Amino acid sequence: MAYDPKDVLRDGNSLLGAARQLLADHDRALAEVQRGLAPLRAEAARGQLASIPVERLKDVTGGRLRVGALEKAGFATVADVLGTTRYRLQLVPGIGPQTAAQVHAAAGSLAEAAERSAGIRVDLERQDDVTTPLVIALHRLVNAGPDVPRARAAAERLAERLGPLTHDARPAGSWWRRLFARPAKRERAEKALTELAQAVEAEGSRDTGLLMSQASVDLLRPAVSADEAWIDFELRASDYQTLLAELASLEPAREAAEGFVPSDLAARVKAQPLDDTYRRVSLRGYQSFGARFALVQQRVIIGDEMGLGKTIQAIAAIAHLRAEGGTHFVVACPASVLINWVREIEARSTIPAHPLHGPGRDDALAKFVADGGIGVTTFATLPMLDVPLDVDVTMFVVDEAHYAKNHETRRAKTVASWCRRVDRVLFLTGTPMENRVEEFRSLVAHLRPEVAKQVSPGEAVLGAQAFRSAVAPVYLRRNQKDVLVELPEVVHVDELEEFSAADGAAYRRAVAAGNFMAMRRAAYAVPKKSAKLDRLLELVEEAEANELKVVVFSYFRDVLAAVEAALGPDAHGPLSGDVPPARRQEVVDEFTAAPGHAVLLAQIQAGGVGLNLQAASVVILCEPQVKPTMETQAVARAHRMGQVRTVQVHRLLTPDSVDERMLKILRTKTRLFDQYARRSDLAEQTPDATDISEQTLARQIVAEEQERLGTS
Structure with a gap:
């Protein structure tokens, strides 16, 4: 033999021990997460059961239950049934002990199903005694590093393979075991020892033992404080949500x-x-x-x-x-x-x-x-x-x-x-x-x-x-x-602001000149008297009071310049096409790292593509866009995997102006995009779902506004 049987057995058992230790450590960490999930599942299930009428209990028992007596007694939902005892149910006229037991068992069956299917989302605004233990438990696994899944897979493979090999190879590890072993057992031991030696050598070349040991060390670190766990969650929400979706079986x-x-x-x-x-x-x-x-x-x-x-x-x-x-x-x-x-x-x-x-x-x-x-x-x-x-x-x-x-x-x-x-x-x-x-x-x-x-x-x-x-x-x-079952909702609000006298005058001049682009930004032509800009500042102030980050999008650089002048030097950006890519990312990083409230200004063509703006939970669109997809992209930079807050989208609009004309015409384009691209499917195709070019859109709106205002 080219190897010492004792060394092979020692190294094989050491590798097997490291694999089993990692599996045990990882299982304990997973069990900790499941304990954290349990009260949230139960809470979510209770909310779901409170909306299920008591009549649905018949579905669980194949229609055998008579629930009319329960309804007359005030039991409206399945939650009402679970909130009482069998003895209390027996006091209802027409409900005997057997029926009470069946009703309670049926309600329990629905409760178990509700808990299994309950959607769990960690809400940053809810840092209470129910949610915090789950975040702390997730912190251990998230911070154990990206190599834990690979280490776990290696440990499972080795535990399955090395367990039988080390057992069968034991007689080959000492002279007296070989002496008293039967011939068939000695032969099996020699074969197992050879396979074990090969496995140990192969895993050694891959540093599998070190990989598993490091993963175990990471999993055994002391639990962090609640504050540390929540801060890490906000910074690395995507990693937490991905792990939560996997462990809570929140699959779409x-x-x-x-x-x-x-x-x-x-x-x-x-x-x-x-x-x-x-x-x-x-x-x-x-x-x-x-x-x-x-x-x-x-x-x-x-x-x-x-x-x-x-x-x-x-x-x-x-x-x-x-x-x-x-x-x-x-x-x-x-x-x-x-x-x-x-x-x-x-x-x-x-x-x-x-x-x-x-x-x-x-x-x-x-x-x-x-x-x-x-x-x-x-x-x-x-x-x-x-x-x-x-x-x-x-x-x-x-x-x-x-x-x-x-x-x-x-x-x-x-x-x-x-x-x-x-x-x-x-x-x-x-x-x-x-x-x-x-x-x-x-x-x-x-x-x-x-x-x-x-x-x-x-x-x-x-x-x-x-x-x-x-x-x-x-x-x-x-x-x-x-597919992102845990993603917070996005709330769209159209902010309608009438033209001020100065805005209106600028708008009429733009219409008379047939200048479509000037019409689109007329609401900011006189910043000190701009109704839209006043509303934008109110939204920013409200976000500041709630320590929320804001991103402001506009197609026009001069509009962003007006916003920047109104906000002062603390605003980040603006991001525009002439800002080098490296500097763009630096600006976003500075915005993300800023503690509490911050505002980022961006041209929608530059900030709406390729950048991760999930630090922002308030999005302000200074004007509607010619391409609906441009707005969709911009909002999606904030409302994306890893976002932990509800995203508020405020679109500033002026009634009876180019804004409303654009939105009416562009609904057709949005519907066409939805039907083909968004759903990978064509639900239906109506005759009016046709494309309209930017030039055609501009001509149509200018003509309509000139006719309405009598300036043609």
């Missing part, structure tokens, strides 16, 4: 999580393995499905709504391909999100990220070519990115892919060239069709020309099934409300 409906793709395709996707060796983050069920969808279909669009973690899904797919031997990956994105991509790759994976942009681009490219990893570049740099053809790029990812919808632009032509070069391509976009189905079709043409030919606008009008069958192989979309 299967069809919604799978984007309503056909069942045969869904089955193939779910059968696809997803290796997590190079991944350092747990995935939600719908995220895992999205990554697998990209792997199975190879050339696809993930069009999930903003805030659902499209970046993480792309990283998960890349990590799997890296585990299969892929070495080089390229991500193309707007400059505004390049830094965010690099950060996410570094935080969520063990694959090196190379920012291929800016002054150090050449050196970074050389290192990327030599060492491999994920090269992250911008649309502007992509045409100049000289990656040698002998470098096998395993996957090409395009973020905000709708920017490549116009095939005549240099950007789109470069993206198309890379799509031809790389077998696996993943487009990420929350707005695959901004104005018309034809734009969605143009994106598909980059990936699967044969599918794009099937998705003609005429065919789409035929109905839901024709559209879905045409795009299913290449398109996956899920919505926040369908």
